[in-house]
Amino acid sequence: MNGRPSGRGLARHHRGMTRLHLGALTALYLLLNLISAGTGGLLLAIGFLALAGGGYRLLPAATVMRMRRADPAPASIAARLDALLSPLARRAALEQRPTLWLLPRPDINALCVQGSDGDALALSVGALRECPPEEVAAICAHELAHLANGDQALMQIASFTHAVTLTLGLFIVLMGLLALPLRLLFDVEAPAPSAWLAGLLLPPLSLLVFQSLARTRELAADLTAARWMGDPGPMAKVLLRIARFEAAMARIGPTLRVPAWLSSHPPVDTRLAQLDALARSEDGGR
Numbered sequence: 001m002n003g004r005p006s007g008r009g010l011a012r013h014h015r016g017m018t019r020l021h022l023g024a025l026t027a028l029y030l031l032l033n034l035i036s037a038g039t040g041g042l043l044l045a046i047g048f049l050a051l052a053g054g055g056y057r058l059l060p061a062a063t064v065m066r067m068r069r070a071d072p073a074p075a076s077i078a079a080r081l082d083a084l085l086s087p088l089a090r091r092a093a094l095e096q097r098p099t100l101w102l103l104p105r106p107d108i109n110a111l112c113v114q115g116s117d118g119d120a121l122a123l124s125v126g127a128l129r130e131c132p133p134e135e136v137a138a139i140c141a142h143e144l145a146h147l148a149n150g151d152q153a154l155m156q157i158a159s160f161t162h163a164v165t166l167t168l169g170l171f172i173v174l175m176g177l178l179a180l181p182l183r184l185l186f187d188v189e190a191p192a193p194s195a196w197l198a199g200l201l202l203p204p205l206s207l208l209v210f211q212s213l214a215r216t217r218e219l220a221a222d223l224t225a226a227r228w229m230g231d232p233g234p235m236a237k238v239l240l241r242i243a244r245f246e247a248a249m250a251r252i253g254p255t256l257r258v259p260a261w262l263s264s265h266p267p268v269d270t271r272l273a274q275l276d277a278l279a280r281s282e283d284g285g286r
Contacts, residue, residue, distance in 0.1 A: 061115030141225035172199030
């Protein structure tokens with residue numbers, strides 16, 4: 001034993017953190033509904049939560065891609081990417097390769113979508129222009145890892161619980177603030193102090209947990225992609241390239257800097273540290 005976290009150990013950690021985050025989000029969602037609307041609100045909330053998990057494939061992937069302003073990849077680019085995707089799709093155990101799309105963006109970016117018409121993967125023009133083939137393969141592996149790990153369904157449930165918690169909390173707080181004029185005009189009863197306090201405190205907690213969950217799933221996708229590639233190096237190079245691109249953009253003009261605890265993506269240093277730990281554990285096991 002060398003004391004370093006192995007790939008399996010890191011994967012178990014991400015699974016455990018995912019369960020913890022989902023449990024916390026669900027608890028906050030159900031608690032706010034219970035406090036604000038009683039047992040009836042709680043039962044209704046459970047019913048809506050059950051429905052939320054099944055709707056992630058309702059829209060066709062092509063529709064979602066067009067909403068993101070992506071275009072179908074030209075035949076020349078699709079042929080180039082197919083050669084990179086074939087071994088990765090086999091590792092991901094996908095029934096068929098995703099359709100390929102192009103995002104007209106200069107930065108290094110990608111996204112994947114599961115829809116009623118199948119899966120779709122989009123790469124930015126910047127990624128194809130700036131990255132060599134092994135790094136493009138790492139980007140594709142990261143996105144396919146999201147598909148294989150079921151992240152779209154998972155994040156849809158998480159997004160639903162957080163959105164309802166946030167909306168309900170905002171409504172309760174506004175009702176509390178407007179209680180006096182509403183009572184005078186419409187004979188509306190003000191929320192109970194416990195409900196108002198819950199509406200004030202639980203949504204910010206939900207936001208923190210939701211963003212932390214998103215960061216966990218990004219780390220899990222990095223890990224899965226690196227293991228599929230057989231080498232964490234290409235993924236690390238992509239992350240460094242993205243960091244350099246963002247630094248260059250910051251020098252050109254002001255950019256919105258989000259605190260790490262509010263970001264949906266982990267800091268690059270954190271992602272690189274995980275890849276380094278993976279590489280070291282694999283070297284130590286040889």
